Amino acid sequence: MKPLLDIDGLSKHFQLHEQQKLIPSCSAVKVSVYPGQLTALTGPTGSGKSSVLKCIFRTYLPTSGRILYRDQEGKVTDLAQASEYRILQLRRRDIGFVTQFLHCLPRKSALDITIEPLLARGVSESEAQSRGRDLLAQLQVPERLWGLPPATFSGGEKQRINLARGLIARPRLLLLDEPTSSLDSGTTESVAELIETIKQEGVGILAIFHHPELVRRLADQTVRLKAPAPVMPEPC
Amino acid sequence: MKKILEVRGLTRIHGPGCPLCFENTGAEAETNVCSSCGSVVAARDVSLDLHQGEILGIVGESGSGKSTVVKTLFFDAEPSTGEARFFDGDKQLDLFSLNSARQRWLRNHRFGMVYQNPNLGLNFNVSAGGNIAERLLMSDVANYASIRQRARDLLTRTEVLGERMDESPRRFSGGMQQRVQIAKALATRPPLLLLDEVTTGLDLSVQARILDLILEIQHELNTAMIVVTHDLGVIRLLAGRTLVMKYGQVIESGLTDQVLEDPQHAYTQRLVASAL
Numbered sequence: 001m002k003p004l005l006d007i008d009g010l011s012k013h014f015q016l017h018e019q020q021k022l023i024p025s026c027s028a029v030k031v032s033v034y035p036g037q038l039t040a041l042t043g044p045t046g047s048g049k050s051s052v053l054k055c056i057f058r059t060y061l062p063t064s065g066r067i068l069y070r071d072q073e074g075k076v077t078d079l080a081q082a083s084e085y086r087i088l089q090l091r092r093r094d095i096g097f098v099t100q101f102l103h104c105l106p107r108k109s110a111l112d113i114t115i116e117p118l119l120a121r122g123v124s125e126s127e128a129q130s131r132g133r134d135l136l137a138q139l140q141v142p143e144r145l146w147g148l149p150p151a152t153f154s155g156g157e158k159q160r161i162n163l164a165r166g167l168i169a170r171p172r173l174l175l176l177d178e179p180t181s182s183l184d185s186g187t188t189e190s191v192a193e194l195i196e197t198i199k200q201e202g203v204g205i206l207a208i209f210h211h212p213e214l215v216r217r218l219a220d221q222t223v224r225l226k227a228p229a230p231v232m233p234e235p236c
Numbered sequence: 237m238k239k240i241l242e243v244r245g246l247t248r249i250h251g252p253g254c255p256l257c258f259e260n261t262g263a264e265a266e267t268n269v270c271s272s273c274g275s276v277v278a279a280r281d282v283s284l285d286l287h288q289g290e291i292l293g294i295v296g297e298s299g300s301g302k303s304t305v306v307k308t309l310f311f312d313a314e315p316s317t318g319e320a321r322f323f324d325g326d327k328q329l330d331l332f333s334l335n336s337a338r339q340r341w342l343r344n345h346r347f348g349m350v351y352q353n354p355n356l357g358l359n360f361n362v363s364a365g366g367n368i369a370e371r372l373l374m375s376d377v378a379n380y381a382s383i384r385q386r387a388r389d390l391l392t393r394t395e396v397l398g399e400r401m402d403e404s405p406r407r408f409s410g411g412m413q414q415r416v417q418i419a420k421a422l423a424t425r426p427p428l429l430l431l432d433e434v435t436t437g438l439d440l441s442v443q444a445r446i447l448d449l450i451l452e453i454q455h456e457l458n459t460a461m462i463v464v465t466h467d468l469g470v471i472r473l474l475a476g477r478t479l480v481m482k483y484g485q486v487i488e489s490g491l492t493d494q495v496l497e498d499p500q501h502a503y504t505q506r507l508v509a510s511a512l
Binding site: 015106 | 505
């Protein structure tokens with residue numbers, strides 16, 4: 001099976017001009033993700049797990065290395081080098097990212113936030129709404145919350161809205177950054193079941209989990225990251 | 237996505253200009269006044285692309301040249317050098333070489349502009365509805381009843397009460413004046429909308445509703461927009477891609493989340509670090 005995502009030699013460091021410092025974030029990362037499988041990123045705090053996901057989504061500009069993504073037509077794109085328009089297109093169609101925190105427009109209802117990715121792909125409002133309701137129910141979000149903006153929700157409720165939005169359009173590649181960190185065991189179980197379902201549907205997943213038991217249960221591969229080596233400032 | 241606008245090397249210099257102007261100004265020199273000839277370099281060598289339905293953000297502090305860019309594109313100011321191509325259906329128009337009649341036609345039919353100061357975008361001597369009618373009249377709709385209906389629809393769309401369409405916008409609140417401006421700009425369903433600090437100085441709740449409206453318009457009409465602002469929050473909410481300007485120069489550009497979370501230029505890092 002050909003990998004959906006093939007990362008090799010990925011490094012990221014931040015150059016802080018004001019402090020005149022180079023901060024290493026991750027180095028020499030090698031990871032592959034296959035369709036229908038889950039690769040878990042593990043490692044101590046500060047080993048750059050989240051940075052790897054952000055480099056794939058291009059929220060961070062990789063410093064070096066390749067991030068090869070293979071799309072439906074078999075075309076390979078290096079996400080580290082791709083144009084902004086190509087990245088935006090892949091974000092719309094192919095790549096989903098569920099972060100730890102819900103960033104969304106204030107004042108929009110939980111259901112509207114959940115179905116945004118479907119509307120962006122041209123699904124009709126009524127169908128999107130019905131799929132949104134099913135998914136929120138599956139994730140045990142109480143129905144009385146669906147019409148409210150998530151600003152006042154609890155951490156766990158926000159996290160499930162965030163997950164619902166990330167999963168609803170079934171991206172080909174899904175990036176998960178601690179999607180269960182603030183969930184209780186009952187809702188964590190429903191998230192785990194949902195992840196198993198979408199794996200069976202062929203979605204490739206790269207995930208960071210807070211709970212080691214989720215790694216054991218869901219991961220097909222595990223990649224352990226080491227704390228990055230300090231970077232030498234470039235000679236001027 | 238189809239490209240709708242392509243700007244290359246846009247430059248605007250106030251004053252005589254001299255061969256040293258570029259050397260003496262810009263982000264590195266930390267000024268836009270040329271020390272040799274005293275000219276002000278408002279914008280220099282600005283290039284950008286805009287695709288259909290895309291919102292592009294331009295951020296920077298006052299004097300960075302961000303408004304100059306949209307003003308030249310709307311023909312409110314003349315560029316010193318540079319090119320801008322507008323792709324309209326299968327036509328390709330070289331904006332700065334058109335005669336003024338053609339430029340006026342484009343302003344009235346194909347472009348929309350919303351200014352920070354409603355005084356610039358609205359005529360306070362006629363009613364809110366009349367402001368929209370003016371633009372419709374310039375663009376070939378000639379039947380009184382249909383103009384009035386269209387104006388009412390547009391004002392309703394932008395949440396201005398239809399009952400108040402015969403009042404002068406002078407009597408409206410700042411937020412409502414911006415809504416009338418947006419309704420007026422949208423009257424001809426332009427494929428390109430330019431927004432210059434449209435939420436600056438408004439209450440937060442009013443600001444939020446204007447931003448909602450802008451996103452709804454983008455979604456419904458697939459309008460391409462350039463949003464100029466000094467407010468990073470506005471950029472984060474609206475723009476997919478962002479340019480950062482300083483002293484007339486584009487110093488950084490990228491996907492908006494990347495510019496905000498992993499800024500490359502020292503100035504952008506300072507700007508992001510000092511945002512609330």
